[in-house]
Amino acid sequence: MKRSLYHWPLDPGSREVRLALAEKRLTFTPLMLDLPADTEKLSQLNPSGRPPVLIEQQPGSKCTICESRAILEYLEETRPAVPLLPKSHEQRAEVRRLMSWFSDKFQSEVLGFLLFERLEKPLLGLGSPDAAAMREGKRYLLWHLAVMEELTQSRNWLAGEDFSLADISAAAALSCLDYFGDVPFEQFVSVKSWYVRIKSRPSFRPLLADHFPGIAPAPDYANLDF
Numbered sequence: 710m711k712r713s714l715y716h717w718p719l720d721p722g723s724r725e726v727r728l729a730l731a732e733k734r735l736t737f738t739p740l741m742l743d744l745p746a747d748t749e750k751l752s753q754l755n756p757s758g759r760p761p762v763l764i765e766q767q768p769g770s771k772c773t774i775c776e777s778r779a780i781l782e783y784l785e786e787t788r789p790a791v792p793l794l795p796k797s798h799e800q801r802a803e804v805r806r807l808m809s810w811f812s813d814k815f816q817s818e819v820l821g822f823l824l825f826e827r828l829e830k831p832l833l834g835l836g837s838p839d840a841a842a843m844r845e846g847k848r849y850l851l852w853h854l855a856v857m858e859e860l861t862q863s864r865n866w867l868a869g870e871d872f873s874l875a876d877i878s879a880a881a882a883l884s885c886l887d888y889f890g891d892v893p894f895e896q897f898v899s900v901k902s903w904y905v906r907i908k909s910r911p912s913f914r915p916l917l918a919d920h921f922p923g924i925a926p927a928p929d930y931a932n933l934d935f
Contacts, residue, residue, distance in 0.1 A: 712737040715762040718919045722777030723761040724881035731912030733791045793874045804868045807875035811882045822846025861899035880907045890927030
């Protein structure tokens with residue numbers, strides 16, 4: 710089996726899939742997209758033009774799965790030996806609720822401001838970051854972290870007792886901001902403790918080695934004792 714993942718290093722969905730593949734101990738070749746230069750290539754792989762794209766090939770067959778949620782569900786169904794969803798239906802529902810929280814609400818209220826202004830806007834040639842938009846994103850970030858603080862104070866992991874796709878989704882989103890040093894972990898003790906545990910997992914090491922072209926990570930980004 711040959712497995713390739715087309716990804717963008719500071720895309721939360723791409724990070725979700727990289728973490729899930731590593732947690733399931735599946736070998737793959739990471740193929741980093743250079744966006745926006747590779748926009749046409751990405752559109753050929755996925756008509757929506759969104760990363761990531763996973764391709765599995767073996768003699769006589771090729772399977773292409775596009776975008777993080779579909780890939781994560783595919784991996785859970787086809788590689789169940791290392792489960793990332795709990796056994797009970799209620800617990801699975803909670804994991805999926807939190808996954809949607811980070812892919813939708815966190816994306817629109819936090820990453821849609823902070824990551825867009827810091828990274829995507831300059832790459833697209835749309836000018837300098839807007840200070841008012843940055844303030845709005847940071848205000849929403851504090852609220853989201855407060856919600857996470859309540860969850861991590863009462864649970865072993867974000868969705869319950871076991872490490873799950875909910876933790877992967879949350880860590881993938883926060884790590885994009887942590888690359889820039891934008892997460893005030895010192896104000897949220899339980900969230901920080903949870904994130905330290907995730908940063909210490911072997912699956913996270915490749916993410917900590919990421920260096921986005923032209924933008925150096927924050928000093929504590931790869932530090933496990935921050």
